[in-house]
Each structure stands twice: as structure tokens, then as C-alpha cells.
Amino acid sequence: MASVVGISTPVIRLAIGLLQGVALLMLYQASEHKTWPATDGLVFAPLATIATFVPLIVISALGHLRLRTLAAWAVVATLLCAGLATYDIFRNSVSVVGISVVTTGLMPILPSWVMWWSLASILFIIHTLTISGEADRKLIASYPTHFDIAWKHGVQFVLAVGFVSLFWGLLFLGAELFRLIKIEFLAELIKRTTFSIPVTALAFSYAIHVTDVRANIVQGARTLALILLSWLLPLMALLGAAFVVALLFTGLTPLWSTRRAASILLVAAAALVFLVNAAYQDGRAETRAVAILRYASRLAAFVLVPLVALAAYGVMLRIAQYGWTPERITALACVIVAACYGLGYLFAALRSTTSMAWLEPTNIFTSLAIVGVLLALSTPVADPARISVADQLSRLQAGTEKPEHFDFGFLRYRAGRYGVQALEQLAARTEGPQASVIAERANQALHAKSPWELARAAAQPPTTPAQRGLHITVIFPIGATLPEGFVQQDWNAFQPRWKLPNCLVSDTPCDAILTDLDGDGQPEVQLFDRPGGVAAAFKKGLTEGTWSYLGAVLNANCSGVRDAIHAGHFETAQPTLKEITANGQRLYIGTDCVRAP
Known part of the structure; x- marks a missing residue:
């Protein structure tokens, strides 16, 4: 098929490439400005996959498929893109009942990278089989035809990517040349998405056309690559x-x-x-x-x-x-x-x-x-998340997996809709072995703000006051002990936990210094993870027995600091630099570690 309704194939390919660029630009602008259809992933994702793949399929097939076959294949490809993308968004965007969060933080508007890869592979294989069958006029073409078409498409894609890369490299080089004489027009132009997206799509379609009509170039590159690889x-x-x-x-x-x-x-x-x-x-x-x-x-x-x-x-x-x-x-x-x-x-x-x-x-x-x-x-037939959730729940209910070892974080953050629905069921559980423990951990997973928070909470069971007393060693003043209220306070509930020295929430050692930092006559507590890690200061609260977090101790991980503190070689000192007060907040300079002589 050299032409369609009197229009040459090169013109049609370039027109399709330009239309693809405009469509991708419109989708990009919608996502940037948070306007429809970017406000609805179930609409945006299918449009994005269709705009990415279907024009490339038409450009590649033009001249190799009869118009009726090309139209049918384009419709099938469109349905595949729309269906798989819609399902991927559907399974990955689930609001937790009663909680204003979603499994991915916000409703995704683009499919996962796994879906992109799967969809590209499916379309490539079907596209190759379709064009091969058309070339031989058979449902299943001969193997040499399949081989030639598949490798041709693969080499075409690689060459097109290389062409577009060189094209942009030359544009950037030209922009730098003009900047030498204080002309910024080209440099500013290539930064604009209104230029870069359509031009990239147009260049890619042109590269596909050139490699298609210059089949000897593709065949030569393929032959050389196969000889070397063999x-x-x-x-x-x-x-x-x-x-x-x-x-x-x-x-x-x-x-x-x-x-x-x-x-x-x-x-x-x-x-x-x-x-x-x-x-x-x-x-x-x-x-x-x-x-x-x-x-x-x-x-x-x-x-x-x-x-x-x-x-x-x-x-x-x-x-x-x-x-x-x-x-x-x-x-x-x-x-x-x-x-x-x-x-x-x-x-x-x-x-x-x-x-x-x-x-x-x-x-x-x-x-x-x-x-x-x-x-x-890529569909509910064998969705890995659906199968995994069903299996893990059956193991939990059968007692094969103990609640303390069960991965509730997987249900919350890696299993999409199926995982969240399972967590909601477990959170409402009132019957069965360890139902209360399971319900508590499921609720904790539903309310977690990040996978890191959930993983740390699961990995570290609550620390008791007695354990804290054993983990923390007061090195100054010598012979002193920690205030009773400081040890008894429930530091497990403190958020975010990463600010606390580990000895307050886990079975790790700390050194403690009791010294008056603010001149009120009451000693503050400074804790230093041993042998290294977080260091923080705490002050006694107005209410008897309560303590509050003051802030991190800077430079505590500088070379030799921990050893000197543990040996008792330290002293209090006035700030080297003055602070600035702005809107009630004190601004101070956090200096870097001093280099060793």
C-alpha cells in the first residue's frame, strides 16, 4: 500500500507522528495543571497508553497491511491499551474507609511500569504476527518471515531511539552555539514542552519511516549484530x-x-x-x-x-x-x-x-x-496481587503464618485494592485464634502513613520502662540515674520515631548526659545511640513526670565525638555563633564537623 486516498505514505506517517505529539502534549499539560482528564486516572491512563502505542503501530504497519486489516488491528490495539490500563489503575487506587489516604498516596493517573512493559510486549508480538501473516497471506506465516519482521521492528526501534537522541543532541549543541553570541531563542525554545513533545514524536515517526523504506540498512545492522552474538x-x-x-x-x-x-x-x-x-x-x-x-x-x-x-x-x-x-x-x-x-x-x-x-x-x-x-x-484472571492476598489470608487463618510474622505491610502497600479490602476485613475480625491481635495489627497497617513507619513498628515491639533503664547508661554526672518520669514515659507512641534514639524504642544501648542546658536549674537529658546513630535532647515538662523532645544534637557523629563522650571527656560551652529570632523561631547555624589535623 504505497498511498492512502492519493496521499503518500511518508506524509501520512509524519502527520500521524505530529498528531501523536499534540495528543501527548495535551495530556502532559493536563497533568501539569491538574485539569481533566488528569484528575481521573481511569480516564487519563487509557488515553496515555493509546496515545503512546497506537500511533506507533499505525505508522509501522502503514504500507504493510491492507487498510481493512490495519483498521481492525488498530481497534484491537486500542481496546487492549484501554482495558489493561484501566484495570491497572482500578487495582492500584483504593481509598481506605474512614481514612483520607490512598494506597499509593494519591490516585495514580499512569499505569505502573510493569503494565507499560507488559503492554509493550503484548503489542510487539501481536504486531509482528499480524504483519508476518499479511506478508505471507496466511494466518501463521512461515518462520523466515516471522524472523525477518520481528528483527526488523526491533532494529527499527533501536535506530529510531538513536536518531532521536542525536537529534536532540544537535539541538542542544546549536542552542549553546547561539548562546555564545547572546542569542537565547533556541535554548528557550527547546525547553518548552509545546515544542519538545511534538517534535520528538515527529522525529521518531520520521526515523521509523526512513528505516522502513531503507530496509537494506536495517538488514545489514541485523546481520552484523547476529553474527557477533552467535x-x-x-x-x-x-x-x-x-x-x-x-x-x-x-x-x-x-x-x-x-x-x-x-x-x-x-x-x-x-x-x-x-x-x-x-x-x-x-x-x-x-x-x-x-x-x-x-x-x-x-x-x-x-x-x-x-x-x-x-x-x-x-x-x-x-x-x-x-x-x-x-x-x-x-x-x-x-x-x-x-x-x-x-x-x-x-x-x-x-x-x-x-x-x-x-x-x-x-x-x-x-x-x-x-x-x-x-x-x-495483567487482568483479574491471574492478577499476582489477587492470588497472593487470597493465599496469604488462608495461611493466616489456618495458623500456618503467625500474626507477629505476617506481612500486613504487603496488604497495605503492595497488593492494591485486594490488599486494602483484606485489611479492612481483618480489622473487623472478632472471632478466631488471636482475632484481637490480628485486628490490632490490621488497623495499625490501615492507619500507617508510610511503609517505613509500618515496617519499623512491626519490627520493634513496644519497649518497657525496665528495658529502657537497662539500655541507657548515665555517664555524667558519674553515679547519677535517669529521672523516673523519663524512663516511665511511653516513648513508643512518639512520632516520628526516627527522631528518637533507638534505646527509647528498641533493645539497643545509649549513653546519657544530665546537664542544665538552658540555665533554669533543672538538668536536661541528652541521649546518644551507641556506637553511633541518633542523638537528641529532652526537657522536663510542666506536668510532673512528663518529658518533651527538644531536638537533635548536631555533629554527634563527627569523628571521635562518641568515644570522647563515652570516656567523659566533654564540657558545656556557649554557642560560637549568635542566633537570629524571626516570628518566634530561633534560627541557628548548624556547622559541619571540624576536619582532623
Whole structure:
């Protein structure tokens, strides 16, 4: 299709790129000024994904798909963008009943990065399959066609990104040249989003067009990249085989002790799959490949199976021990995809001694499997948050997971709508084992202002007055003891906790100095975490037995300070610099540590 209604393809592509830039600019301005549709994430997120992906799909497909097929594919892509983005916002924006906060602080207006990545992968695969099928006029095109189209799109994207980067580099260079002669016009122009966003979209569409009509450039870059990559296959295959053999002598214990074995195994499997395809290419090149690459491909196929099997065993072992989490569900999805590759490549290696032709249907089938897996993970069908919440709740209710070890923070901050709803149910719980403890911790999670606050509260049980008395050592005056009211005060309720020395809220030691800092005849308490950390001062309140936080002790972590304080080598001194009073507030200079001579 060289043209549409008499308009040339280059003009149409550039027009679409310009319209995309204008649409993205309007969305950006709405988000900056907090106007509709940026006030509603359920509207803004679908518009943002549609404006990002659909124009690129049309630009890339123009000239390669019949108009009817192109329109149908554009509609499907639009529905995918809108549906997945809407669900992502829906699951991640939930107000807690009775509390004016949301799981993410504010209602998000953009999908999560995971959704962006998943959506891009889904669209890329379907786009490649659609154009390949159109090229061969078949539902499932031949493997060489699939290979050529997929690599062409990948190289086009890389070259387009490089072109846009160089384009902006030259604009910035030109702006600096004009600034040398005191002309600021270009420098000011490229700072404006009204210029930068549309121009970037226009430049990207132009790069896609040039790389499309200059197919020999793309093919040459692809060929060079594949030749270089294919010669890394023997190295990776030998390393993988050596690792598998070494396991026979070391056993699996060192492997699992790393606590990240499954992820490394899956990355190694992915590297083998990628390099095998670099050597095999479109299938026609495989028969021309040198013997070492053919043997390396077969060795890699045999190594893939144990690597994937070990990764699957590691993931299932963690699931059996600790239940489902989003990370483990994602890891299991990766294992499923890797297993498709591993079994298909093994069959290809066993079926023939001269060619791995079964690699071709394996790649096509697995690409469809990837689309299915990503769609399931991105929808309620297999939403990692939904599955994880249901599993963790069942473990808690069954007593497999004790309330003191249960991750309420996961429900509050990492499980979206499903997690918050589960917390509200647990907070209202009145029956069952340890119902009151569970309800208390669930309420604490619902009212937490940050994950950090919740994690610290969960990690540090309330400290008793007796414990504080044991943790704090008064080093001045010698033989003195802490005021009774200071020890008895409930410092666990103080917020924010990070301002307090740890000895007031946890099982850690402190040094204390009792000295009159304000000249009222009453000693203030200064606490210093040992061996280092927070240092703060406290003053006796007007009410008997109460104490208030005065502020942090600056420079307490300078070199040698803690040692001198612990040894009793210190004295009171007047401020070196005067202070300024403004609106009742005292402004003082916090000087840096003095350098050691």
C-alpha cells in the first residue's frame, strides 16, 4: 500500500507522528495543571497508553497491511491499551474507609511500569504476527518471515531511539552555539514542552519511516549484530554445561543458600535462548553455520532443561514454604515460558542430528504463550496481587503464618485494592485464634502513613520502662540515674520515631548526659545511640513526670565525638555563633564537623 486516498505514505506517517505529539502534549499539560482528564486516572491512563502505542503501530504497519486489516488491528490495539490500563489503575487506587489516604498516596493517573512493559510486549508480538501473516497471506506465516519482521521492528526501534537522541543532541549543541553570541531563542525554545513533545514524536515517526523504506540498512545492522552474538553462544553453552556438571559434586545446598538462585537460572536460560536464535537466525542460515555453532546450539538445548527444572524447583520450594507473593507468581510465569522453550529446543536437538528445525514452531508457539501469560497476569484472571492476598489470608487463618510474622505491610502497600479490602476485613475480625491481635495489627497497617513507619513498628515491639533503664547508661554526672518520669514515659507512641534514639524504642544501648542546658536549674537529658546513630535532647515538662523532645544534637557523629563522650571527656560551652529570632523561631547555624589535623 504505497498511498492512502492519493496521499503518500511518508506524509501520512509524519502527520500521524505530529498528531501523536499534540495528543501527548495535551495530556502532559493536563497533568501539569491538574485539569481533566488528569484528575481521573481511569480516564487519563487509557488515553496515555493509546496515545503512546497506537500511533506507533499505525505508522509501522502503514504500507504493510491492507487498510481493512490495519483498521481492525488498530481497534484491537486500542481496546487492549484501554482495558489493561484501566484495570491497572482500578487495582492500584483504593481509598481506605474512614481514612483520607490512598494506597499509593494519591490516585495514580499512569499505569505502573510493569503494565507499560507488559503492554509493550503484548503489542510487539501481536504486531509482528499480524504483519508476518499479511506478508505471507496466511494466518501463521512461515518462520523466515516471522524472523525477518520481528528483527526488523526491533532494529527499527533501536535506530529510531538513536536518531532521536542525536537529534536532540544537535539541538542542544546549536542552542549553546547561539548562546555564545547572546542569542537565547533556541535554548528557550527547546525547553518548552509545546515544542519538545511534538517534535520528538515527529522525529521518531520520521526515523521509523526512513528505516522502513531503507530496509537494506536495517538488514545489514541485523546481520552484523547476529553474527557477533552467535559467537558468544559456544562460551555460554560451555559455561552452562560446566555449571550443571559442577552441581553433581557440590549439591543443591549452596545454590539455595544464595536466595536468588531461581532468578539467576532464569536469566541464564534466557541468555541461552537468545544466543541460540542468534546462531539459528531464520533457519536458512543454520545450514550454513560453522560446525562449532551447530554443536553449541545442541549443547545449549540440553543445558536449558536442567536450568529451567532447577529454577522451577526453587520457585515451588519457596511457594511451599512461604506461600504465594507477586514476585513468586511472576517467577512461575517466567518458568512456564522458559519450559516451553526448553522442551521445544530439546525435542529439536533430539529429532535431527543435522538441523534444529523444530526450533521454529517452538518460537512461534512460545510467543503466543507469552501473550497469553502476560494477559492473564495483567487482568483479574491471574492478577499476582489477587492470588497472593487470597493465599496469604488462608495461611493466616489456618495458623500456618503467625500474626507477629505476617506481612500486613504487603496488604497495605503492595497488593492494591485486594490488599486494602483484606485489611479492612481483618480489622473487623472478632472471632478466631488471636482475632484481637490480628485486628490490632490490621488497623495499625490501615492507619500507617508510610511503609517505613509500618515496617519499623512491626519490627520493634513496644519497649518497657525496665528495658529502657537497662539500655541507657548515665555517664555524667558519674553515679547519677535517669529521672523516673523519663524512663516511665511511653516513648513508643512518639512520632516520628526516627527522631528518637533507638534505646527509647528498641533493645539497643545509649549513653546519657544530665546537664542544665538552658540555665533554669533543672538538668536536661541528652541521649546518644551507641556506637553511633541518633542523638537528641529532652526537657522536663510542666506536668510532673512528663518529658518533651527538644531536638537533635548536631555533629554527634563527627569523628571521635562518641568515644570522647563515652570516656567523659566533654564540657558545656556557649554557642560560637549568635542566633537570629524571626516570628518566634530561633534560627541557628548548624556547622559541619571540624576536619582532623
